Amino acid sequence: MKIVFFTTISKKLITGICITAGMLIIISSFLLSKYVISVNLVEKNYSPIYSVETNEKKVAITFDSTWGNNNTIEILNILDKEGVKATFFLLGKWVDEFPEETKEIYKRGNEIGNHSDSHPSMSNISAERLTKEITLGDEKLRKLTGSNTKLFRFPSGEYNKDLVQVVERTRHIAIQWDVDSIDWKEQGADIEFNRVIKNVKPGSIILFHNGAKYTTETLPKIIENLKKEGYSFVTVSELIYKDNYSIDHRGVQKINN
Missing domain, CATH: 1.20.5 (Single alpha-helices involved in coiled-coils or other helix-helix interfaces)
Structure with missing residues (x-):
């Protein structure tokens, strides 16, 4: 029992x-x-990269090439003299007008990014139109350099989440900037110099234009000043992380822990 x-x-x-x-x-x-x-x-934060989180004192200088007169060769000579490589975002129609300058940018070892073909307004552009703009720009650049682009910069810096996704589908990375020289306003060399120096930090992406009046005057001074502060200069592709990263609400690219 x-x-x-x-x-x-x-x-x-x-x-x-x-x-x-x-x-x-x-x-x-x-x-x-x-x-x-x-x-x-x-939801994924669909944002371009404005800057990179890093402890290394390195920055990327970028130029937007759109239309009209330009100082490209003089800028390239300054970069060569300083031993600096930059990233140029080229408009397809600019490439049509300045094929030799385009080839010279590439020949001298600088990076080329896509800036669309015709600089359309981004406020009401369709996904199909943007895809076509990127494709046309790439075709023109590939014809002259034999190389494909990996980076894209929105005309006038205007974008929304949907457009960033379109850029990603074309296998490009959308790039903005966190330091703007605003050289296109041509307010004066000292103003542009101080504006850049004041805002630069490790991981910054600096914006210039190759057709602005004072850029060739301020560029060597900015490079020399930042060198004295211990900064080095890299292309955008060398600055950004390629995988295992996230982009926060400010557009800062960070390595995921």
Whole structure:
């Protein structure tokens, strides 16, 4: 009788443990699935890269080439003299007008990015039109340099989440800037110099234009000043992270921990 009673109690105990364990598994699975679903519903921050989070004192100088008269060769001579490589975002129609300057940019070891073909307004552009703009720009650049572009800069810096996704589908990385010389306003060499120096930090992307009046005057001074402060200069592709990164709401690219 004692043995039977013990066996009966043991069976009931084991059954209760199994039921409890089963319920815990079901509850855990349910909670885990809700967590996974919640994580999957978190929207990716579709933003261009404005700057890079880094402890290294390195920055990228960029130029937008759009139309009209330009100082490209003089800028290239300054960069060569200073031992600096920059990234040039070229408009397709600018490339049509200045094919030799385009080839010279590439020949001298600078990086070339896509700036669209015709600089259309981004406020009401369709995905199809933007894709065509990028494709046409790439075709013209590839014809002259034999190389494909990896970077894209929105005309006038205007974009939205949907347009960033279009750029990604064309296998380009959208690049903005966090330091703007505003040289196109041509307010004066000292104003442009101080504006840049004041705002530069490690990981900055600096914006100039190859057709602005004072850029060739301020550029060597800015480079020399930043060199004295311990900065080095890299192209945008050398500055940014290629994988395992995120971009925060400010457009700062960071390595995921």
